[in-house]
Amino acid sequence: MPSFRFCCGWFRLLEWSALLCSTLAFCAPTPAPTPAAVQPLSPHAREEILRAFDGELIYIRTSFPMGKTGLRIRDGGVTPNGEELKQLLAMWGPAVKPGDQARISNVIIKPNFIRFEINGGPKKREKWYQHIQIQGAQPGAITPGGEQQPTNPRGSYVELYFDKFVPELTGPQLKHLLWPVFDFDSQSPVEAYLESVPPKVKEAIEHHQVLVGMNQQMVIYAKGRPPRRIREPDGDAPYEEWIYGTPPEDVDFVRFVGDEVVRVETMKVDGQKIVRVQKEVELGESAVAKTQVGNKPDNAPTLRRPGEEMPDANPQNPSPTPVYAPPPAPGPPGSPDPGPNWLPSR
Numbered sequence: 001m002p003s004f005r006f007c008c009g010w011f012r013l014l015e016w017s018a019l020l021c022s023t024l025a026f027c028a029p030t031p032a033p034t035p036a037a038v039q040p041l042s043p044h045a046r047e048e049i050l051r052a053f054d055g056e057l058i059y060i061r062t063s064f065p066m067g068k069t070g071l072r073i074r075d076g077g078v079t080p081n082g083e084e085l086k087q088l089l090a091m092w093g094p095a096v097k098p099g100d101q102a103r104i105s106n107v108i109i110k111p112n113f114i115r116f117e118i119n120g121g122p123k124k125r126e127k128w129y130q131h132i133q134i135q136g137a138q139p140g141a142i143t144p145g146g147e148q149q150p151t152n153p154r155g156s157y158v159e160l161y162f163d164k165f166v167p168e169l170t171g172p173q174l175k176h177l178l179w180p181v182f183d184f185d186s187q188s189p190v191e192a193y194l195e196s197v198p199p200k201v202k203e204a205i206e207h208h209q210v211l212v213g214m215n216q217q218m219v220i221y222a223k224g225r226p227p228r229r230i231r232e233p234d235g236d237a238p239y240e241e242w243i244y245g246t247p248p249e250d251v252d253f254v255r256f257v258g259d260e261v262v263r264v265e266t267m268k269v270d271g272q273k274i275v276r277v278q279k280e281v282e283l284g285e286s287a288v289a290k291t292q293v294g295n296k297p298d299n300a301p302t303l304r305r306p307g308e309e310m311p312d313a314n315p316q317n318p319s320p321t322p323v324y325a326p327p328p329a330p331g332p333p334g335s336p337d338p339g340p341n342w343l344p345s346r
Contacts, residue, residue, distance in 0.1 A: 041166045046109055052171050053116065056104045059183040059192030060096045060118075064156035067092040068122050071158040071181060078180050095119065095156035097217065099193030105155065112162050116178070119155035158182075193221055200281055210254050211280040214261045219254060226254075 041049075062078065064071060065088035072079050080088060096102050096118065106117040158181050160174075169177075175184050186192035194202045197218065204211050205222040214222075219242065226242035237257055245251040248269055255263035266274040 074161040098196040213279040213281040
């Protein structure tokens with residue numbers, strides 16, 4: 001049997017050991033919390049996005065082309081842009097332009113992107129009952145609701161892409177990601193449009209001034225629609241002039257070539273004439289087609305067959321294609337028909 005003194009020493013040793021372990025545990029550094037991993041979109045957040053954005057009225061910050069090609073947002077950048085976007089707008093026309101009001105008509109959430117369709121989207125959707133036909137005793141089938149007239153859809157869409165999957169998002173976060181194309185905060189088309197133009201253009205519009213280099217939409221926001229317009233030819237570059245004001249007040253003559261302001265002339269009340277032709281704002285490459293005299297583009301339309309030359313293009317090797325001559329004057333009644341009017345080939 002161990003003595004009482006030995007048992008007390010043993011218990012005291014255990015007590016000191018426990019105290020030492022607790023002290024070391026208290027002094028040890030607390031491990032840093034690991035950052036929470038990005039989680040995929042939860043079903044609850046999905047329902048909130050659909051409920052909040054479907055049917056929402058927004059203002060547009062950039063041009064959307066009609067047709068099957070919409071816009072894409074990835075890492076804050078919008079594509080297509082630049083010349084590619086200009087070609088789509090020239091080919092199919094704009095569905096909406098900066099400052100226009102639109103409605104988000106459909107929200108589609110895919111594994112790695114969210115698609116927002118505006119103004120009905122690029123495709124016309126039919127009602128479920130339009131796929132039903134009722135066959136009766138009389139020949140022919142009846143479609144409930146009547147036959148639908150074919151209409152061209154005039155909407156578009158934008159797709160917001162993520163790296164691997166759509167993460168957990170709140171409404172304000174999603175609005176921030178859509179800011180390059182959608183304006184959720186403006187209260188009027190003018191306010192929305194001013195947020196989409198360069199600062200120098202914005203300041204000029206707010207002061208109702210026209211700068212050389214603006215386009216027609218900017219001039220309309222700055223001065224309103226022109227009371228008078230004049231279209232005049234100027235060599236191979238016809239122009240259009242918008243006139244604002246009537247004497248005895250200042251009169252502004254804003255000249256456009258294509259969609260770009262190239263000249264601003266102001267007639268003051270005191271008879272002073274101010275003309276500005278130097279470009280004052282740069283909006284990127286101009287969409288105005290500059291035609292040069294005697295320099296026809298390579299892809300100009302022609303009625304010649306591939307490989308065929310004009311008669312005077314190569315005197316050493318003239319084209320064997322017969323050339324039409326001017327029609328002869330009709331002969332007296334009863335005269336024989338001269339037949340086809342061909343010139344002999346050279």
